[in-house]
Amino acid sequence: MTKAISIQSAAVGRVSIIIKALNEEKRIARAIESSLRALERVGGEVILADSCSTDQTINIAKRYPITIVQLANSAERCCGIGPQLGYQHSSAEYVYILDGDMELRPHFIDQAVQFLDAHPAAAGVGGQVIEHNLDSLEYKARVERNAHHMNAGQVDRLDMGGLYRRSAIEQIGYFSDRNLHSYEELDLAVRLRARGWRLHRINFPAVDHHGHDAAPYRLLYRRWETKYIYGIGEIVRAGIGKPHFSLLIKQLHEFKLYFLSIIWVIAFLIISIFCGFFLKNGLAVGGGVFIFCLLFVLMTFLIRKKTFDKAIYAFVSLFMHCAALIAGIFVGRQDPGKKIDSNVMSNY
Incomplete structure (x- = not known):
């Protein structure tokens, strides 16, 4: 262990770094050590919010002077619950959220604190994300979707982590929606922006992101199995009737694509059924119409993506x-502001 493990011994400083993790035994030490080093100048606390890891994540984390809290109920695992769990146990003026497969770059926290001190209208600030898993289709698709979110300047969300002002979070009621299996950063962003707060990204390296190596289709299946991709429906349901709903739909570009695709498929399915019932050789004609619908979508992707595998x-x-x-629209919800049941494994 580096000398950084001795940093968190004084009273809480200005920054709480929340590391959310699930089975990160290979990377958690680097995430913790980089977080402790990041607090050398500004002071603060590191909180590991663990979603019931079954590997050595907790045992490794106990070697460091950090607070460790763990979900009491593993059935509640989702991306949104980890940040909120850590936030419950934090106390500093500013709060940073870090994934367990990331490492904080030296001096970013210093730069981020200086930025928020100088810009009182800013609720949060992020930096540049250094990706290390560059070859996967998932990574390439994410870059295509989110390139504009990652540029320096005022942004509409802080994907991949950011430093947030506690007073802004208190104004909107809670940090992260415990019900969301994904899209928790966007949900936080639109709730803040609907109250007049701004978000920024500075041109300074913030984190190294190592990601998880998995074949693209295996990863896609795992995200279905864990309900990660339910997040698109969950965030829409969460926003219905709320002041930020119109802003959410405006920013949720993929929702429009998925919604129109559903309408497209339903329309062709209705045409196919009509053909099957009312035309001669209707089943063949109807099936052909529906296959044409699917092939049209596939050919559109082929033109846009330029390679067959993509x-x-x-x-x-x-x-x-x-x-x-x-499916996500119909998933049950709990009050996002309700206290999350947890166990404190280590307290500093």
């Missing part, structure tokens, strides 16, 4: 996300 992946991903949109 087109097939986008095609499969599209229809899985369309199904997840529908």
